[in-house]
Amino acid sequence: MSKTLIRGAQVLGGAVQDVLIDGETVVEVGTGLSAEGATVIEADGQILLPGLVDLHTHLREPGREDSETVLTGTRAAASGGFTAVFAMANTHPVADTAGVVEQVYRLGKESGYCDVQPIGAVTVGLEGRKLAELGAMHDSAAGVTVFSDDGKCVDDAVIMRRALEYVKAFDGVVAQHAQEPRLTEGAQMNEGIVSAELGLGGWPAVAEESIIARDVLLAEHVGSRVHICHLSTAGSVEIVRWAKSRGIDVTAEVTPHHLLLTDEMVRSYNPVYKVNPPLRTEKDVLALREALADGTIDIVATDHAPHPHEDKDCEWAAAAMGMVGLETALSVVQQTMVETGLLDWAGVADRMSFAPARIGRAKGHGRPVSAGEPANLTLVDPAYRGVVDPADFASRSRNTPYEGRELPGRVTHTFLRGRATVVDGKLA
Template identity: 90%
Template sequence: MSKILIRGAKVLGGEPQDVLIDGATIAEVGTGLSTEGAEVVEAAGQVLLPGLVDLHTHLREPGREDSETVLTGTRAAASGGYTNVFAMANTFPVADTAGVVEQVWRLGKESGYCDVQPIGAVTVGLEGAKLAELGAMHESAAGVTVFSDDGKCVHDAVIMRRALEYVKAFGGVVAQHAQEPRLTEGAQMNEGVVSAELGLGGWPAVAEESIIARDVLLAEHVGSRVHICHLSTAGSVEIVRWAKSRGIDVTAEVTPHHLLLTDELVRSYDPVYKVNPPLRTERDVLALREALADGTIDIVATDHAPHPHEDKDCEWAAAAMGMVGLETALSVVQETMVDTGLLDWAGVADRMSFKPAQIGQATGHGRPVSAGEPANLTLVDTAYRGRVDPAGFASRSRNTPYEGRELPGRVTHTWLRGKATLVDGKLT
């Protein structure tokens, strides 16, 4: 059927309403809507959100299809309630030309589960020495607006300034992986009491904070936009808060795992907890939650980083950094932000749909749940609680830090322009 009636859902956590989808569009929102000619989805007690948008996803294709493909990654995204993801550039070959970003964009179109917007590399080969073809990637069919060397920092201040100047011409944004490389040589985990006790190389907070401080000043000088990837320390929060108070055009993201997990977990030496930036202290976690609540941190982004079994099931020092996150992100946000009273569901929609779509200029996504808008929607059973079982993941990889952990919330349905990609928790 082309018509779908979502009956009795709490739109953005508010009063129960009916939402009628007709084709690719929301036709009507109200109470007591007619069911004639429509497939009915009974949604009493569930929360209806705009489709989630992830500004920071690693889909690995081309080059590391053993970890993830655009198809498996977008299936994971749909399972987690996402209708749009931004694919990072650290592929093989690197997405530093119009040809590669168009390839990723077309693969996303073919998948049908989730819109994929490629992120272009800032520098050729992520080497930090020469600007990539920013203009050509923007003018390509992929229409790239976000550029990042994520996985590596654009550490040269002159290159960073030039990138900010270049993207300003077309309203783009540079998303910085804030990590001063000389301060993190040999680093294995957060620098602090736990690293000292375990004898692992420390990753100091200042390695992140010094780059953020430099880049917000560069953005102010140039009059351009900078976005801070996976912000992880209390000090970084204060720098971003200061920059915003000066009117600097900076936005920032936090990952679900940095909202929940701490460096105490590294005592197990389980590489599933090895991530970049590293898990920090309880003090940092609490500061990140407060900053997300008060708007200093703009959005939640997953930094979904899939790895094959052999790259994580090894000794700590040799293990790859990263965690999968698309299928658990909303549950972690409910656990850390909603169930703690720091955010309501309207706030979740803002941080996980409206604002990331705005930052990335994701046309048709992050829109209100109202008549005339694209039917990109996510239905969530917020009363559900269950243990995370990675065996059921749609992602090709299983490197989740939440295996066996009980988390709240379950995405039951996802619609991409009115087409169901997830029904009753199962991919279509």
């Protein structure tokens, strides 16, 4: 069994310590450690975090391998410091049966770069009319615990209630894409001053907030868990805060791009800024940051949404919605949350590892950096500054809003159960 000694790392941004890995496990954390025959990594004060966990990733396989595959997506995840990702169900065919989720799970095992936990669809074909095989997907080899029709909203209240009731039997969670479809017909961007000036169809905040309000009340009524995907408005923050004050079992996520970018970017008409939910206002961005800091929003999730060149390099109205995000997520969080003083690195570990692993029941992930725990680890150089170049991405797609932008921080090493998947900033 191989040994690795990480020497002089700030564990969770705190005390400088050495960490000894033997095989798949952290065996010792302390100072002045040594190990004969071990590979030594001189961390020089870099930040050592538990491996990051993304509760919201689109890997596209099966069906859209021109955008991404499980292999390329997990390589991108490892590059970004992730050791586990949850793969959304809007594939072709849809992951609404045990057979499809087991295929994705198997492909993740074969990739070897990152653990892949499939998310099952809530409804058959994401059509919102009939519950999918929730129990069969949970009982499959994939052991699905998170269900979502992400990309589409479960807008039928009866279907949503039934899903929440069903998943209670195995402590599952329904992750809702909150978008009232009748209020967003033809929507192209956030509804507001900018959309009016540009003449683009608006996506009003109330379309998100009304669904969240309904769903937290349904979750309270049936005593089940509901998770809000990519929360994006100040009003949504207040609804989730209110629901938590009542003891409702609700959790929520925010994407890195909603922590940094605003609808002002759309003035360029560059489709790279077209995303669902849309980029909102500066007021919303500041509210989201504060909510992530105070715990109203539980986690950061990338909503990594790869698209091939032809689906983005076109006129705005015809362009697909979505951005890639796995390889830039930690840098954006460092810029928006750490360098602003809203979170320390221990807080980053909570929002990007501990909490998402807990919500998704990701076994072996989101664990403390301590003896006896699985060696799923991420080493970050926070002093690094670099300009984003999509040509360097491990992802198959290049639709990033950060091209040419300088971002802080770099993942130098990622370990999946003690095996280095990234070494000195490059895929192993």
